[in-house]
Amino acid sequence: MDFAEVIRTTPTCRRYRPDPVPDDVLRRVLDGTRWAPTGGNRQGVRFVAVRDADLRRRLRDLYVPLWEQYAGRATERPGAPLPRLLAEADHMARHLDRIPVLVVVCAQLADLLATDRHLGRLSIVGGASVYPAVQNLLLSARAEGLGTALTTLLCAVEPQVKELLAIPEGVATAALVPLGWPENPFPARLARKPLRDLCFADAWGAPLFP
Ligand SMILES: Cc1cc2nc3c(=O)[nH]c(=O)nc-3n(C[C@H](O)[C@H](O)[C@H](O)COP(=O)(O)O)c2cc1C
Numbered sequence: 001m002d003f004a005e006v007i008r009t010t011p012t013c014r015r016y017r018p019d020p021v022p023d024d025v026l027r028r029v030l031d032g033t034r035w036a037p038t039g040g041n042r043q044g045v046r047f048v049a050v051r052d053a054d055l056r057r058r059l060r061d062l063y064v065p066l067w068e069q070y071a072g073r074a075t076e077r078p079g080a081p082l083p084r085l086l087a088e089a090d091h092m093a094r095h096l097d098r099i100p101v102l103v104v105v106c107a108q109l110a111d112l113l114a115t116d117r118h119l120g121r122l123s124i125v126g127g128a129s130v131y132p133a134v135q136n137l138l139l140s141a142r143a144e145g146l147g148t149a150l151t152t153l154l155c156a157v158e159p160q161v162k163e164l165l166a167i168p169e170g171v172a173t174a175a176l177v178p179l180g181w182p183e184n185p186f187p188a189r190l191a192r193k194p195l196r197d198l199c200f201a202d203a204w205g206a207p208l209f210p
Contacts, residue, residue, distance in 0.1 A: 001143045009186050010138050013147025014092035016099045016180035032140025036133035044111025045133040048165050050102040060096035066153040067093035105175040130174045147182035
């Protein structure tokens with residue numbers, strides 16, 4: 001697939017066919033993650049591909065109450081997600097166990113360096129050695145015709161997830177990425193802000209591309 005087409009048409013897929021993902025395809029998708037950059041090239045990202053039906057049910061059972069809590073709050077906030085997006089996300093949450101692969105993305109904490117940790121605000125840099133690999137996962141999957149959805153709700157119950165999947169101490173959960181064949185065709189384009197709103201020339205606010 002053409003690179004521009006891959007990056008422009010990788011949506012959040014919330015409806016999947018139950019068909020299994022062949023091992024060789026899963027291997028190619030996960031192989032794509034290895035080439036992402038990490039601070040100091042420490043390469044501390046790990047992936048637990050959950051295919052066991054009982055484990056997937058248990059992950060769904062952990063996910064659904066977190067989703068319900070989030071969705072309940074989200075509808076009350078200004079700029080709330082559209083009802084259609086919430087309905088689709090609700091469908092995915094309740095059918096999570098039927099998605100053939102649930103990838104739990106993990107990070108070895110000793111391999112991460114949050115250079116903004118002293119600034120007294122939420123650390124952004126903490127995830128910088130993890131999420132490039134996750135994006136590679138999404139894009140590699142798209143190139144194979146597979147759908148994915150980057151989610152982070154499950155990280156709130158990390159102790160339970162770690163116990164379920166025998167994830168050792170010193171390793172954190174960073175995301176849950178469902179992976180499977182999409183029920184619907186990929187969209188031709190995604191809803192994204194125009195470049196002129198995102199890029200500045202030399203200082204914040206001066207448009208780079210008016
Ligand atoms: C950090 C993060 C967390 C997300 N969590 C969820 C989630 O819990 N459930 C869900 O359905 N989508 C989740 N998403 C997907 C976003 O809703 C999605 O990227 C956004 O609505 C744009 O959708 P599109 O890529 O299909 O255009 C998450 C995305 C990110 C980056």
